[in-house]
Amino acid sequence: MNLFYIQSTIRGMSYVTSFLEDNFIGLTWPGTGDLGEMSPEEWKEQLREHYRLEETELAHVIKDFHTFVHTMQDGDYVVMKDDEWVYVGDLGDYYYDDSLGTEEDLICHRRGVTWLGRIPLEDLNDKVQALIHQPATLAQFEHPISQAQLDRHLTDINEAPEGVQASNSPSNKVDKATIEAALHVLRQALDSEDINIRVRAAEAILQYARS
Structure with a gap:
């Protein structure tokens, strides 16, 4: 499992x-x-046909496409940021969607994402801070994903403001004692040495919170 920044x-x-x-x-x-079934040489031909790119910029675009189409894999993780948060997602497959047209500002080259949560920028460790400040369009985390420590800080993207409880809150579906017991088990799993167990525990908590 790898981690990428976009x-x-x-x-x-x-x-x-x-x-x-x-x-x-x-x-x-x-x-x-769709670049999934084309060779890099065909990519170059398509890009040259549609865009006027200098060789240096063309090489950068080809590199990004190679990362996006081939290096990234279903099940890898991705982060992106705005001014306050980093958003963490589980990647799906590459696909090409030009159903809205092919104007220059449209996003046609895509990968599906299951968003797992968000983290305040200030809570990221130094390794992830270095990743999200890369100038490149795409960048790969150079360390084992466990060293990103993302699961320790994940919060629900749709989390209600402090003191406000949503009408579909889990507490309206299951009695409080059961919820507390389940959360206790999941919190213990968050401290597991196995990154996959920690991530799945975080997913379970967030998915239930959204239900």
Whole structure:
């Protein structure tokens, strides 16, 4: 399992809201078609046909596409940020969607994402801080994902303001004692040495909170 960072502001436009609401991340450069079944040489031909790119910029775009289409895998993790938060997601497969058109600002190259939660920027450790301050469009975490320690700080993206309880809160569905017992087990799992157990425990807590 690997961790990646993706820029959420492209050509001066923030896509954070779109990525969160529609459960995907993506790259621009529309009109090139589905790159999943093309070779890098075909990518170059498509990009040259649709865009006037200098060789240096073309090489950067090809590198980003290679990371996005081939290096990223279903089940890997991704983070993006805005001014206050980092959002953590579980990646799905690559797909190409030009159903809305191929205008330059549209995101056609996509990967589905299950958003797991968010973390205040100030709570990130030094290794993740270095990752999210990369100037590249895409960057891969250079350490074992366990060293990111993301699961320790995850909170629900849709968490209600302090002191406000949503009408569909879990406390309206299950008695308080059962909830506390289940949460106790999950909290213990969050301290497991196994990163997969910690992540799944965090997912379980967040998914139940959203239900």
